[in-house]
Amino acid sequence: MDITKNFTQLENFGHSLSAPAYLIQPKTAEEIYEIFQFAKKKGLTVTARGAGRSYNDAALTGGGIVLDMRGMNAITSWDKSTGLITAQSGATLEQLWQQVEPDGWWPPVVSGTMKTTLGGCLSANIHGKNNFKMGTIGEHVVEFTAVLPTGAEVTCSPKKNADLFYSMISGFGMLGIFTSVTMQMKRIYSGLISVDALPIGNLHEHLTALQDGAPNTDYIVGWLDTMNGGASLGRGQIHAAHYLHEGDDPDPAGTMKLENQILPPYIFGVFPKSILYMFMRPFVNNVGWWAVNMAKYVASQRKHTFRQSHAAFHFLLDYVPNWELSVGRGGLIQYQSFLPKETAEDAWREMLNISLKRRMPSYLGVTKRHRPDKFLLTHAVDGFSLAMDFKVTDKNRANLSRMLHEFDRIVLQAGGRFYFAKNSETTAATAQAFYGDETIAKFKKLKKRCDPNGLLESDLYRRIFG
Amino acid sequence: MSDSPKAFDQTQPRPAPATPLNPRRRGVVVGASGGIGAALSRKLAREGFTLALVDRNKNALQSLCDEINKSAGETRALIYEHDVTKYDSVADTAQRVIADLGGLDTFVYIAGVIYFPAMDEFNFAEDHKMVEVNLLGAMAWMSVVAPLFQSAKGGQIVGVSSVAGDRGRIGNPGYNASKAGLTNYLEGLRNRLTRHGVNVLTVKPGMVKTDMLKLPGAPKPMLALEPQQVADLIWDGMKQRKQTIYVAGIWKWVMLVIRHIPSAIFRRLSF
Numbered sequence: 001m002d003i004t005k006n007f008t009q010l011e012n013f014g015h016s017l018s019a020p021a022y023l024i025q026p027k028t029a030e031e032i033y034e035i036f037q038f039a040k041k042k043g044l045t046v047t048a049r050g051a052g053r054s055y056n057d058a059a060l061t062g063g064g065i066v067l068d069m070r071g072m073n074a075i076t077s078w079d080k081s082t083g084l085i086t087a088q089s090g091a092t093l094e095q096l097w098q099q100v101e102p103d104g105w106w107p108p109v110v111s112g113t114m115k116t117t118l119g120g121c122l123s124a125n126i127h128g129k130n131n132f133k134m135g136t137i138g139e140h141v142v143e144f145t146a147v148l149p150t151g152a153e154v155t156c157s158p159k160k161n162a163d164l165f166y167s168m169i170s171g172f173g174m175l176g177i178f179t180s181v182t183m184q185m186k187r188i189y190s191g192l193i194s195v196d197a198l199p200i201g202n203l204h205e206h207l208t209a210l211q212d213g214a215p216n217t218d219y220i221v222g223w224l225d226t227m228n229g230g231a232s233l234g235r236g237q238i239h240a241a242h243y244l245h246e247g248d249d250p251d252p253a254g255t256m257k258l259e260n261q262i263l264p265p266y267i268f269g270v271f272p273k274s275i276l277y278m279f280m281r282p283f284v285n286n287v288g289w290w291a292v293n294m295a296k297y298v299a300s301q302r303k304h305t306f307r308q309s310h311a312a313f314h315f316l317l318d319y320v321p322n323w324e325l326s327v328g329r330g331g332l333i334q335y336q337s338f339l340p341k342e343t344a345e346d347a348w349r350e351m352l353n354i355s356l357k358r359r360m361p362s363y364l365g366v367t368k369r370h371r372p373d374k375f376l377l378t379h380a381v382d383g384f385s386l387a388m389d390f391k392v393t394d395k396n397r398a399n400l401s402r403m404l405h406e407f408d409r410i411v412l413q414a415g416g417r418f419y420f421a422k423n424s425e426t427t428a429a430t431a432q433a434f435y436g437d438e439t440i441a442k443f444k445k446l447k448k449r450c451d452p453n454g455l456l457e458s459d460l461y462r463r464i465f466g
Numbered sequence: 467m468s469d470s471p472k473a474f475d476q477t478q479p480r481p482a483p484a485t486p487l488n489p490r491r492r493g494v495v496v497g498a499s500g501g502i503g504a505a506l507s508r509k510l511a512r513e514g515f516t517l518a519l520v521d522r523n524k525n526a527l528q529s530l531c532d533e534i535n536k537s538a539g540e541t542r543a544l545i546y547e548h549d550v551t552k553y554d555s556v557a558d559t560a561q562r563v564i565a566d567l568g569g570l571d572t573f574v575y576i577a578g579v580i581y582f583p584a585m586d587e588f589n590f591a592e593d594h595k596m597v598e599v600n601l602l603g604a605m606a607w608m609s610v611v612a613p614l615f616q617s618a619k620g621g622q623i624v625g626v627s628s629v630a631g632d633r634g635r636i637g638n639p640g641y642n643a644s645k646a647g648l649t650n651y652l653e654g655l656r657n658r659l660t661r662h663g664v665n666v667l668t669v670k671p672g673m674v675k676t677d678m679l680k681l682p683g684a685p686k687p688m689l690a691l692e693p694q695q696v697a698d699l700i701w702d703g704m705k706q707r708k709q710t711i712y713v714a715g716i717w718k719w720v721m722l723v724i725r726h727i728p729s730a731i732f733r734r735l736s737f
Contacts, residue, residue, distance in 0.1 A: 004613050004614060004617065005613070005617055006617070007613075007614040007617040007618050008617065008618055009618040009619060009620055012486070014486070016486035017484060017485065017486045017489065019483070019484065019568060019569040020564075020569045020570060020614070020618040020620075021569070042561065043562065043565065044561075044565050045565065056485075056486075057483060057484075057485065061568075062483065062484070062492070062567070062568030062569030063492075063564040063565040063566070063567060063568050063569045063570065064565055330486075331486060333486045333487070392486050392487065397486075397487045397488070397489075398487075400487055401487035401488060404487070424485050424486050424487070425485050425486070425487055425488075459483040459484075459568065462480065462482070462483045462568070463482065463483055463485065466480075
């Protein structure tokens with residue numbers, strides 16, 4: 001097998017990191033196993049890549065073989081009476097919701113983009129704006145199949161091969177390659193969702209609103225003005241949303257039609273969104289983005305309620321295609337920390353103040369409410385998360401790196417955690433500190449069992465597990 | 467966490483992968499143990515590169531590697547014992563190197579030999595060796611690296627040729643031919659690869675104070691630089707993604723004149 005022509009420069013989602021690798025698109029489980037055997041013979045590492053939507057190095061293995069899983073993306077069965085769907089692991093959330101929504105169902109957990117694949121979602125064990133209520137995506141997986149590097153094909157559920165079920169989901173693709181996933185969808189009674197928008201004055205109010213608001217709603221998410229300090233540090237806006245009940249929507253069949261969900265490709269009906277990111281570029285700097293956050297804050301002052309489509313509410317990241325290109329050459333990284341509800345406020349106050357003082361503010365802050373889960377490499381806590389986007393430039397790399405490592409110490413001290421789909425600078429020592437020796441020993445034991453030759457190795461794995 | 471299973475038997479520690487805030491570039495230096503090779507390797511390591519040092523001379527490689535890793539305080543260099551005239555082993559060595567580095571951004575070929583024949587001496591064995599190391603070895607490596615860079619639509623190839631390739635001279639026709647061939651090959655490569663986003667830099671050093679100049683029959687140093695100075699100038703050229711550089715820069719003008727000496731005169735000169 002000559003793989004020279006497969007050598008491809010691959011990037012992370014934020015375009016802040018690239019690593020060339022041999023990109024191969026398998027079509028069947030057998031082909032995946034053949035690639036494992038080839039890799040073993042050649043001494044190459046292997047990593048699966050879905051849509052490449054991780055902000056870090058989870059879907060990269062420089063100099064190794066990257067499996068492009070998008071070649072295995074069929075939806076193999078859909079039962080609209082029970083809401084059970086089975087799809088190959090390369091199928092995206094976009095395919096999933098477009099399949100089930102017209103029949104009155106919705107994926108119980110989705111990410112902020114619909115471009116992600118099921119395999120990627122399970123590997124990172126993604127959460128949505130309803131994590132406090134519905135948990136992670138893994139909690140809705142009825143069963144999955146996977147190919148291990150040993151060639152074994154395993155079927156796992158919470159009852160069958162439970163140790164693999166709870167470790168491969170969250171195991172960032174390092175134990176085996178997902179091939180097929182069966183999930184339970186959630187019944188909905190309208191294509192619309194009711195959203196309450198609430199202005200927030202400071203950090204304390206912000207976290208209180210998330211905590212108190214969560215029990216009475218289906219989804220809750222906050223926008224935090226990361227460029228504003230002082231007494232109103234942490235100000236922003238909370239969006240709480242709930243499903244419509246049966247009968248609330250006079251025309252559910254109409255609102256659930258795909259054409260009423262799909263995000264329009266034009267703004268004002270004429271301006272193509274595909275080139276919008278180019279016009280954003282001049283504003284993606286400290287001054288421009290301060291103005292954007294300020295304008296957003298002023299606009300958020302009115303408390304109001306509105307209805308919007310599920311797709312529009314959930315997939316904000318897809319609203320402007322390629323928006324991540326607007327930050328320019330150095331790309332974008334995200335720093336997301338998960339903190340217990342008792343310590344979050346003090347820790348984030350300190351972090352936000354540091355970032356403002358050093359003039360390296362995050363351009364976008366997003367907060368969510370979380371609950372713990374049973375998966376081995378879980379990122380969740382009974383508390384909150386704050387995701388901060390940072391623009392990377394040749395000039396700020398060293399200082400930003402220093403600051404984020406300080407953040408790591410603050411988060412660890414506050415009993416917090418990190419997430420494998422997001423942070424790109426987490427060190428092995430930090431990961432060891434928040435997982436604890438016992439969890440890591442357990443994971444490594446599973447790794448030896450599933451992958452005795454250590455073939456599965458992403459750059460993330462090299463960074464965290466050496 | 468060194469007890470994690472590994473894809474292959476690895477005797478060297480693995481370098482850390484690049485991250486967005488520490489975007490370590492990955493480079494191969496073929497002919498790393500000698501004068502310019504060692505100096506450029508030190509320079510690139512200081513600039514944050516993760517390097518594969520490739521050479522025949524394992525002992526020299528090992529001490530250079532230890533020195534680089536010690537002063538960096540982390541694994542920044544790996545070594546590979548390899549003879550560039552073993553053309554059949556290039557493809558496997560390259561694949562191994564790229565896997566160990568975690569990718570490849572820059573390929574540097576510095577391997578070269580020189581013999582100084584007497585004015586009336588014709589020595590095919592020595593000429594053959596010079597062509598093998600200076601030209602064929604470069605072609606063997608670049609035939610592997612170029613298609614990878616072309617496919618990845620990026621990368622930088624640095625070939626260290628010589629001012630000696632600019633004209634065939636009375637003193638060393640074999641060496642001139644090997645370097646002229648390399649210069650010409652690099653130009654062709656550049657014309658193929660620029661459209662794919664790959665930069666090909668031809669470096670033409672004049673005299674450099676390396677072991678080459680200590681060989682019997684070597685000319686007296688003229689405008690000679692220290693290897694360290696040459697390495698700094700090559701790095702400047704790499705950063706600016708230049709096409710061809712002379713080091714020192716003065717050679718650009720010297721060679722401009724020499725290249726334009728008509729044959730009627732040139733064949734009567736004694737240099």
